[in-house]
Amino acid sequence: MSKCIVIGVTGGIAAYKACEVVSALRKKGHEIHVIMTKNATEFVSPLTFETLSANRVSVDTFDRNFEYNVQHVSLAHKADVFAIVPCSANVLAKVAHGLADDMLTTTFLACDCQKLLCPAMNTKMLENPITQDNLKICHGYGMEILASGDGFLACGDIGKGRLANVEVIVDAIEMLAAKKPSNHKRILISSGATKEYLDPIRYITNPSSGKTGRQWAKIAYNLGYDVTLVTGETSFEDLPFIKTIKITNAKQMFTEIKACSFEQDIIVMSAAVADFTCNKAENKIKKDGEALDLHLEPTQDILKYLGENKRPGQILIGYAMETKDLIANAQEKLVKKNCDYIIANTISDENKGFKADDNEVVIISKENVEKLPKMSKENIARCVLEKCEREKRCY
Numbered sequence: 001m002s003k004c005i006v007i008g009v010t011g012g013i014a015a016y017k018a019c020e021v022v023s024a025l026r027k028k029g030h031e032i033h034v035i036m037t038k039n040a041t042e043f044v045s046p047l048t049f050e051t052l053s054a055n056r057v058s059v060d061t062f063d064r065n066f067e068y069n070v071q072h073v074s075l076a077h078k079a080d081v082f083a084i085v086p087c088s089a090n091v092l093a094k095v096a097h098g099l100a101d102d103m104l105t106t107t108f109l110a111c112d113c114q115k116l117l118c119p120a121m122n123t124k125m126l127e128n129p130i131t132q133d134n135l136k137i138c139h140g141y142g143m144e145i146l147a148s149g150d151g152f153l154a155c156g157d158i159g160k161g162r163l164a165n166v167e168v169i170v171d172a173i174e175m176l177a178a179k180k181p182s183n184h185k186r187i188l189i190s191s192g193a194t195k196e197y198l199d200p201i202r203y204i205t206n207p208s209s210g211k212t213g214r215q216w217a218k219i220a221y222n223l224g225y226d227v228t229l230v231t232g233e234t235s236f237e238d239l240p241f242i243k244t245i246k247i248t249n250a251k252q253m254f255t256e257i258k259a260c261s262f263e264q265d266i267i268v269m270s271a272a273v274a275d276f277t278c279n280k281a282e283n284k285i286k287k288d289g290e291a292l293d294l295h296l297e298p299t300q301d302i303l304k305y306l307g308e309n310k311r312p313g314q315i316l317i318g319y320a321m322e323t324k325d326l327i328a329n330a331q332e333k334l335v336k337k338n339c340d341y342i343i344a345n346t347i348s349d350e351n352k353g354f355k356a357d358d359n360e361v362v363i364i365s366k367e368n369v370e371k372l373p374k375m376s377k378e379n380i381a382r383c384v385l386e387k388c389e390r391e392k393r394c395y
């Protein structure tokens with residue numbers, strides 16, 4: 001759904017990355033308004049942001065051609081998110097203390113929407129206790145802060161202070177824009193593939209990309225859940241605002257899930273967990289022209305464990321990937337694993353399922369079999385979660 005997003009741009013070298021953020025958000029159909037500090041215009045021209053956002057950029061509060069009251073107070077009312085990208089040490093200090101001496105800081109103070117700060121600065125500026133205190137103050141006022149990453153800085157230093165990745169900033173803005181108030185429910189989601197190592201450099205795995213669990217985490221966050229994501233290695237950046245636990249193999253996934261499963265209201269097992277593992281050889285297994293026999297042991301069945309240890313009111317959702325007899329196999333799994341829902345899918349088409357953005361699934365419960373049309377993994381997660389809430393299985 002289209003949201004109204006205000007991007008504040010301040011005078012830092014990372015200002016050019018705000019162009020990518022504006023461009024990505026506009027492509028996703030959002031209404032974008034950019035406000036720059038005067039110093040930010042030394043780094044990027046307002047014309048660039050005007051072109052990318054298709055809206056006039058404001059800089060000067062006292063611009064006589066600009067109807068401040070009409071345009072900016074109304075913007076403060078209609079904004080869903082105000083994100084400062086990048087946020088300089090200077091503007092961070094101002095917003096921490098309620099200063100409002102230019103268009104950006106004045107509008108920021110007037111806004112009561114979700115607020116996001118994406119600090120970017122030299123490591124010493126960031127580590128300065130004054131800056132650290134300012135970050136804490138802003139967090140205490142309810143502003144979200146996207147931690148700056150490590151890396152090569154424009155000033156030549158290597159360390160903390162780089163602007164968070166554009167992809168993460170865009171995710172964070174969209175998640176805040178769609179976020180509903182907390183519903184005080186906890187959801188645990190497993191995602192991605194596990195890796196069972198044969199030796200230090202070889203492993204058994206599967207093509208799961210982790211997209212399904214990632215979309216579940218985003219949707220659950222938006223609907224007000226307290227989300228924990230236990231995930232195998234993926235190629236994605238970590239999702240902002242989501243408690244993420246990274247694992248490699250099935251045993252680690254079981255340990256992490258078991259540790260927090262009891263307190264969950266909903267558990268979604270969308271990870272593709274290995275069914276078999278082996279003893280990892282200490283050194284690389286050498287070829288000698290002979291066949292290699294692998295002895296594989298079954299892994300702990302996590303879904304079965306969760307079904308056997310389900311607390312009253314808890315909802316357990318499993319995934320079933322089948323190559324034949326989809327419905328019958330999934331119905332059997334539902335009963336065997338004591339699940340409330342099984343989301344069944346096949347690998348019939350490369351544009352669906354593993355790695356793809358879309359999937360075509362059947363939701364199976366004890367009462368019915370509901371086939372959903374092909375849709376994004378995000379919409380599938382939304383449909384299933386809303387179905388859970390409608391059927392009031394956990395309330």
Ligand SMILES: Cc1cc2nc3c(=O)[nH]c(=O)nc-3n(C[C@H](O)[C@H](O)[C@H](O)COP(=O)(O)O)c2cc1C
Nearest residue numbers: 010011012013037039040088089090091120121122
């Ligand atoms: C080339 C250059 C790069 C700068 N990069 C940063 C930066 O990344 N982060 C930061 O906080 N300040 C940076 N500064 C300092 C700010 O531009 C300066 O503090 C300015 O007053 C910030 O203005 P504003 O916060 O009103 O936009 C940089 C200055 C220069 C000249």
